[in-house]
Amino acid sequence: MKLMQRLGYYLGGFSVGLIILAFFLSGKKTSCSYGPEARVLKNIHAKTLDYTPTFIKDSVAIKQVLNTGNVVFSKSNPRQTPCGTYFIEGQHNDYMYELTIQNCDSTATVLHFNHAP
Known part of the structure; x- marks a missing residue:
């Protein structure tokens, strides 16, 4: 041949x-989300997101930061027991935000949400 x-x-x-x-x-x-950042964000999206009462008014901005944000592993503590903590930076309406999420087995809890300097 x-x-x-x-x-x-x-x-x-x-x-x-x-x-x-x-x-x-x-x-x-x-989707092909094989990178560590994409896997963390996909894992957080799959869980129910708990807000403390002070963050309910910012729920739209929090969702936007979770969709388009970047996980900063140098400021995160993923191996913390019982739940890992992740630091996420993202943009919403031309403002930069910082978000800290505690990622447990069944829920993800917003710990801090504020404007980035």
Whole structure:
């Protein structure tokens, strides 16, 4: 079998595989969150979020910071027992915010939420 025939068979099978993959994944909310920051944020999103009474008025801003924010692992303590604590920085309405969340097994609790300097 010549090289061009092998290349033709390979590209034909590869293109059929891509079409099948696109058919199965179309319309689904699939994501590739393999980085540590993305996994932490996805884990927090999957849990119920508890607010103390002082943070209820800022719930929209907190959700926005959780959606677009960055986890700062140097200021976080993920191995704290019984619940890890994460420091998240993010932007909402052109203001920078800092958010500290205690991530337990079934809930995530907002500990601090304030404007970044």
